[in-house]
Amino acid sequence: MNYILEVNNLSKEFNNFTLDNISFRLEPGYIMGFIGPNGAGKSTTIKLIMNLINKSGGEIKVFGLDHIEHEKEIKDRIGFVYDESHYYENLTIKQMKSIVSGFYSKWDDNIFNRYMREFNLNPKSKIKTLSKGMKTKFSLAVALSHNADLIIMDEPTSGLDPIFRREILDILHNIIQDEHKSIFFSTHITTDLEKVADYITFINNGKMVFSRPKDEILDNYAMVKGGTDLLNSDTRNQFIGLRETSVGFEGLTDNIDNIKKIFKDEVLIERATLEDIMFYIVRR
Numbered sequence: 001m002n003y004i005l006e007v008n009n010l011s012k013e014f015n016n017f018t019l020d021n022i023s024f025r026l027e028p029g030y031i032m033g034f035i036g037p038n039g040a041g042k043s044t045t046i047k048l049i050m051n052l053i054n055k056s057g058g059e060i061k062v063f064g065l066d067h068i069e070h071e072k073e074i075k076d077r078i079g080f081v082y083d084e085s086h087y088y089e090n091l092t093i094k095q096m097k098s099i100v101s102g103f104y105s106k107w108d109d110n111i112f113n114r115y116m117r118e119f120n121l122n123p124k125s126k127i128k129t130l131s132k133g134m135k136t137k138f139s140l141a142v143a144l145s146h147n148a149d150l151i152i153m154d155e156p157t158s159g160l161d162p163i164f165r166r167e168i169l170d171i172l173h174n175i176i177q178d179e180h181k182s183i184f185f186s187t188h189i190t191t192d193l194e195k196v197a198d199y200i201t202f203i204n205n206g207k208m209v210f211s212r213p214k215d216e217i218l219d220n221y222a223m224v225k226g227g228t229d230l231l232n233s234d235t236r237n238q239f240i241g242l243r244e245t246s247v248g249f250e251g252l253t254d255n256i257d258n259i260k261k262i263f264k265d266e267v268l269i270e271r272a273t274l275e276d277i278m279f280y281i282v283r284r
């Protein structure tokens, strides 16, 4: 299998944090969402992939090539959206574009100008006058204007209004219709991923939780609701996480058959959302 992005046993040691043996693979033609609570290590992983910081161990391959040995060639084919603005604030969009376009062999001004119009951005505006959302739009336009085969984004939809967020999701969805391109992005907005992601990689506290197809995850987990009278030390242990209120309990399971066997029809079993899954796994 030719993977567009392959991360194997990636580790990074900081003084107070360790990113520990992170592994996942992304095939051409798919969108992978990267999730985890604050401080899980998502930005660190993305910076490592982009070779902005040095890894302590492991291997990263992009387009089948080592990400350090072939950095220049790889970066030419990656559209990157970072969560902080890394542009010169005193330049206009047009001036900044002239600088960044020079880094890419397949830069296409027509595509860039189309996004400027679509995103309602004025090329004459200075970067420093742009709102957070407008800066993100500019970053996105740059990332999408050089025929990249892999789009990597660190929280691209944060700070964007729901209408534009939805437009972005449509754009991302259209990009992968070309089955050679893939998208990898971190986000806290799990409902966005429910709409567009094919795969979800979930990390918590620097460690892998899972990297699996989204549909498989959503089929595998379920929310169970029932009265607190059903709970005792045995039945409690059947749940990954549990929340009790005055009216009953709600718990996450990854073993629906087992729950059915134990509680029969005394509980309600509902589809879990990615947010439910993340919440209960992190709280555990």
Ligand SMILES: Nc1ncnc2c1ncn2[C@@H]1O[C@H](COP(=O)(O)OP(=O)(O)OP(=O)(O)O)[C@@H](O)[C@H]1O
Pocket: 014, 015, 016, 017, 036, 037, 038, 039, 040, 041, 042, 043, 044, 045
């Ligand atoms: N340069 C650094 N030096 C020391 N520690 C760092 C450095 N960069 C990040 N960390 C630590 O690594 C951990 C993971 O941070 P990271 O930014 O990767 O998390 P994240 O999952 O992207 O979080 P968020 O969702 O809040 O953006 C944090 O504890 C952070 O303090």
